[in-house]
Amino acid sequence: xxxxxxxxxxxxxxxxxxxxxxxxxxxxxxxxxxxxxxxxxxxxxxxxxxxxxxxxxxxxxxxxxxxxxxxxxxxxxxxxxxxxxxxxxxxxxxxxxxxxxxxxxxxxxxxxxxxxxxxxxxxxxxxxxxxxxxxxxxxxxxxxxxxxxxxxxxxxxxxxxxxxxxxxxxxxxxxxxxxxxxxxxxxxxxxxxxxxxxxxxxxxxxxxxxxxxxxxxxxxxxxxxxxxxxxxxxxxxxxxxxxxxxxxxxxxxxxxxxxxxxxxxxxxxxxxxxxxxxxxxxxxxxxxxxxxxxxxxxxxxxxxxxxxxxxxxxxxxxxxxxxxxxxxxxxxxxxxxxxxxxxxxxxxxxxxxxxxxxxxxxxxxxxxxxxxxxxxxxxxxxxxxxxxxxxxxxxxxxxxxxxxxxxxxxxxxxxxxxxxxxxxxxxxxxxxxxxxxxxxxxxxxxxxxxxxxxxxxxxxxxxxxxxxxxxxxxxxxxxxxxxxxxxxxxxxxxxxxxxxxxxxxxxxxxxxxxxxxxxxxxxxxxxxxxxxxxxxxxxxxxxxxxxxxxxxxxxxxxxxxxxxxxxxxxxxxxxxxxxxxxxxxxxxxxxxxxxxx
Amino acid sequence: xxxxxxxxxxxxxxxxxxxxxxxxxxxxxxxxxxxxxxxxxxxxxxxxxxxxxxxxxxxxxxxxxxxxxxxxxxxxxxxxxxxxxxxxxxxxxxxxxxxxxxxxxxxxxxxxxxxxxxxxxxxxxxxxxxxxxxxxxxxxxxxxxxxxxxxxxxxxxxxxxxxxxxxxxxxxxxxxxxxxxxxxxxxxxxxxxxxxxxxxxxxxxxxxxxxxxxxxxxxxxxxxxxxxxxxxxxxxxxxxxxxxxxxxxxxxxxxxxxxxxxxxxxxxxxxxxxxxxxxxxxxxxxxxxxxxxxxxx
Numbered sequence: 001x002x003x004x005x006x007x008x009x010x011x012x013x014x015x016x017x018x019x020x021x022x023x024x025x026x027x028x029x030x031x032x033x034x035x036x037x038x039x040x041x042x043x044x045x046x047x048x049x050x051x052x053x054x055x056x057x058x059x060x061x062x063x064x065x066x067x068x069x070x071x072x073x074x075x076x077x078x079x080x081x082x083x084x085x086x087x088x089x090x091x092x093x094x095x096x097x098x099x100x101x102x103x104x105x106x107x108x109x110x111x112x113x114x115x116x117x118x119x120x121x122x123x124x125x126x127x128x129x130x131x132x133x134x135x136x137x138x139x140x141x142x143x144x145x146x147x148x149x150x151x152x153x154x155x156x157x158x159x160x161x162x163x164x165x166x167x168x169x170x171x172x173x174x175x176x177x178x179x180x181x182x183x184x185x186x187x188x189x190x191x192x193x194x195x196x197x198x199x200x201x202x203x204x205x206x207x208x209x210x211x212x213x214x215x216x217x218x219x220x221x222x223x224x225x226x227x228x229x230x231x232x233x234x235x236x237x238x239x240x241x242x243x244x245x246x247x248x249x250x251x252x253x254x255x256x257x258x259x260x261x262x263x264x265x266x267x268x269x270x271x272x273x274x275x276x277x278x279x280x281x282x283x284x285x286x287x288x289x290x291x292x293x294x295x296x297x298x299x300x301x302x303x304x305x306x307x308x309x310x311x312x313x314x315x316x317x318x319x320x321x322x323x324x325x326x327x328x329x330x331x332x333x334x335x336x337x338x339x340x341x342x343x344x345x346x347x348x349x350x351x352x353x354x355x356x357x358x359x360x361x362x363x364x365x366x367x368x369x370x371x372x373x374x375x376x377x378x379x380x381x382x383x384x385x386x387x388x389x390x391x392x393x394x395x396x397x398x399x400x401x402x403x404x405x406x407x408x409x410x411x412x413x414x415x416x417x418x419x420x421x422x423x424x425x426x427x428x429x430x431x432x433x434x435x436x437x438x439x440x441x442x443x444x445x446x447x448x449x450x451x452x453x454x455x456x457x458x459x460x461x462x463x464x465x466x467x468x469x470x471x472x473x474x475x476x477x478x479x480x481x482x483x484x485x486x487x488x489x490x491x492x493x494x495x496x497x498x499x500x501x502x503x504x505x506x507x508x509x510x511x512x513x514x515x516x517x518x519x520x521x522x523x524x525x526x527x528x529x530x531x532x533x534x535x536x537x538x539x540x541x542x543x544x545x546x547x548x549x550x551x552x553x554x555x556x557x558x559x560x561x562x563x564x565x566x567x568x569x570x571x572x573x574x575x576x577x578x579x580x581x582x583x584x585x586x587x588x589x590x591x592x593x594x595x596x597x
Numbered sequence: 598x599x600x601x602x603x604x605x606x607x608x609x610x611x612x613x614x615x616x617x618x619x620x621x622x623x624x625x626x627x628x629x630x631x632x633x634x635x636x637x638x639x640x641x642x643x644x645x646x647x648x649x650x651x652x653x654x655x656x657x658x659x660x661x662x663x664x665x666x667x668x669x670x671x672x673x674x675x676x677x678x679x680x681x682x683x684x685x686x687x688x689x690x691x692x693x694x695x696x697x698x699x700x701x702x703x704x705x706x707x708x709x710x711x712x713x714x715x716x717x718x719x720x721x722x723x724x725x726x727x728x729x730x731x732x733x734x735x736x737x738x739x740x741x742x743x744x745x746x747x748x749x750x751x752x753x754x755x756x757x758x759x760x761x762x763x764x765x766x767x768x769x770x771x772x773x774x775x776x777x778x779x780x781x782x783x784x785x786x787x788x789x790x791x792x793x794x795x796x797x798x799x800x801x802x803x804x805x806x807x808x809x810x811x812x813x814x815x816x817x818x819x820x821x822x823x824x825x826x827x828x829x830x831x832x833x834x835x836x837x838x839x840x841x842x843x844x845x846x847x848x849x850x851x852x853x854x855x856x857x858x859x860x861x862x863x864x865x866x867x868x869x870x871x872x873x874x875x876x877x878x879x880x881x882x883x884x885x886x887x888x889x890x891x892x893x894x
Binding site: 078 | 599601602603604606607609610611613614617618620621644645646647648649650652679755764768780781782783784785786787788789791792793796807818
């Protein structure tokens with residue numbers, strides 16, 4: 001089929017008033033991309049209003065007139081050469097619109113960075129250069145514009161090239177070329193300029209056509225973030241489909257796969273595509289589905305990898321570079337939503353190592369928060385480990401966004417796992433225990449009086465496993481033996497202490513945190529504190545264990561979950577036996593005395 | 598065998614990604630289906646994304662001035678593909694004849710009444726919704742009045758001016774207002790899928806598609822479309838579909854999908870807007886921005 005050629009997305013960035021619109025206007029006009037008569041019409045209107053014609057007016061005119069079949073706005077402008085179609089993304093030069101600039105640049109295959117020859121390198125020339133590098137735009141070309149204003153002076157060109165390539169070098173970027181242009185006079189936009197005969201490089205148009213369209217990274221190791229797991233039962237559809245978009249590599253039916261961070265394994269049974277002949281191999285770029293030979297419990301957010309290949313590293317304390325775009329600063333001690341691939345985790349800012357001023361690369365030490373437009377090298381901690389790759393090997397698996405107040409508020413790249421520092425939770429517990437205002441009754445005195453020690457007994461398991469019934473029976477049974485047991489139903493908790501969380505979207509971890517803190521108090525009071533929660537994973541449990549420390553936690557697992565607990569009960573447990581089993585375990589751990597069993 | 602992906606396959610993959618992202622994040626998700634070519638492609642992409650299923654309802658706002666073939670096509674397709682179809686309308690405006698064809702309003706006000714208002718109140722659940730019963734093949738009043746918070750819409754950036762300013766996930770506030778100049782950023786493949794209580798999101802999986810892409814994809818996948826898009830034998834066809842009082846066909850002898858693709862490639866329509874047959878656009882200064890701020894699709 002004779003289909004259209006690929007689109008190349010090019011972002012045009014640079015300091016405000018350095019002439020981006022004029023360059024685009026000139027490019028459209030000289031490459032024959034304008035509707036018939038448009039140029040003459042604008043020129044005529046300028047003449048009538050006695051103002052000098054500018055190519056930038058073309059953009060404004062087109063923005064206002066969509067009836068011409070060409071669509072332009074602050075964001076997108078379509079044009080084509082015989083070689084291919086282009087989408088030019090016009091990134092605002094004003095600092096206020098940095099978030100629009102990064103939105104445009106994040107999806108670009110190549111970037112044009114405009115610098116005014118007369119004004120020279122400005123704050124946003126550097127800032128935009130920095131952002132392009134952080135966003136991973138590989139192909140960068142610098143346009144030295146308004147070259148007519150410096151009388152086409154080669155020394156000016158050489159100086160800007162030298163200064164700016166030094167700057168770009170510091171942030172690990174090498175521009176493909178530096179083109180001296182004049183948007184107003186058309187030098188080196190479409191036709192080579194005689195005013196700069198010494199310049200032997202490409203014109204802007206030649207440069208555009210020589211940009212490479214990035215190929216799908218099929219030769220890299222296989223990675224697919226699991227976007228969702230579907231089981232649509234309509235019309236007797238029995239398939240359980242692992243769905244996602246393949247980031248890198250390729251995979252065949254029969255290949256063995258491993259899911260991270262859970263570490264679960266299976267092999268590919270089939271590749272699923274609607275309205276398409278059967279396939280036995282697929283790869284990078286495809287939004288696809290798989291069925292597996294065994295029924296393993298996989299959740300959205302895991303990364304599917306191929307066994308035998310290098311695997312991503314799971315980590316929860318990460319050294320990162322973050323750029324912050326929101327008006328409210330990023331602060332320590334607040335929970336944010338962290339998104340990488342298909343993973344969503346709760347995360348917090350643990351440490352700020354350095355804050356850069358992107359406009360001059362100077363660093364500010366000792367800052368306690370990231371303000372709008374700051375770029376910071378930080379440590380962040382996620383509630384559970386996330387699987388990620390080295391940004392230099394698999395870009396898409398090493399970058400993330402931070403959501404605050406329902407909006408993407410920042411983005412960043414992971415530099416490495418941080419193994420040196422002490423976790424935020426650990427620091428918190430140490431500090432809390434240090435500052436705890438103890439009464440005169442020691443835990444030993446309390447245990448002697450109560451004939452048992454304080455302990456947090458937590459029942460977990462699948463939804464319908466009867467945890468709550470068992471928890472209540474256990475409380476009753478211990479109480480009848482004169483032990484101080486107390487059961488807290490989570491629904492009670494949600495309507496009381498946690499009522500303020502009802503309207504918070506990302507609230508699961510906060511519920512768990514509060515339960516952990518409450519458990520520390522209840523066990524401190526010497527109680528056997530009993531509660532039950534659905535589907536806790538090993539990280540939730542580790543978290544509760546730490547929050548409840550120095551007191552102890554006993555986990556009882558019902559049915560199959562990820563966690564190997566101190567006591568595992570079958571889903572169809574017998575109530576009396578189960579209560580006795582728990583009591584035996586409590587006795588074994590010297591919580592309650594033997595006569596209670 | 599793995600083959601390098603072509604232009605249409607890349608567009609398809611990205612739209613599927615957006616649809617799956619929406620389904621993962623929104624409990625109350627709905628897709629608007631105008632019965633036109635774009636939203637029918639969108640519906641097809643949903644079947645791609647969910648392996649033959651469409652796991653959320655579709656909403657059609659019936660102005661009662663739709664060309665009759667559109668309603669026939671809608672009902673036939675919904676039954677065949679087992680779609681969960683909801684229909685809503687502005688009953689009051691229709692009853693009081695507050696419409697352009699009745700001569701009581703101008704075109705823009707009519708659009709506002711029959712489309713924007715009808716959509717807003719049907720989505721929120723304040724106005725009745727009628728659900729297609731697949732056994733009786735009749736529409737019945739739906740008992741569910743919960744508001745829909747994620748609304749999937751088939752707008753394309755190249756269609757007309759205001760649409761090119763949209764993001765893939767675009768927050769709207771309580772009054773469905775759209776703050777064009779202060780939208781949150783979208784980075785790489787991460788989108789704004791969270792929303793504050795009382796707000797909702799418009800989701801635009803087709804933003805990067807052009808009119809030509811749509812027709813090439815219809816051809817590649819053999820997607821059924823309404824015959825109104827083809828020459829009716831009188832050298833006229835519809836390029837964009839809407840209410841009959843405000844929609845005029847274009848001169849064209851394109852009889853099938855291939856003919857339309859060839860026609861678009863000749864550049865015949867290069868200087869004529871796709872929606873030039875839609876009279877309300879002109880009345881809104883060509884940009885539709887006023888209507889769109891108020892929730893027009």
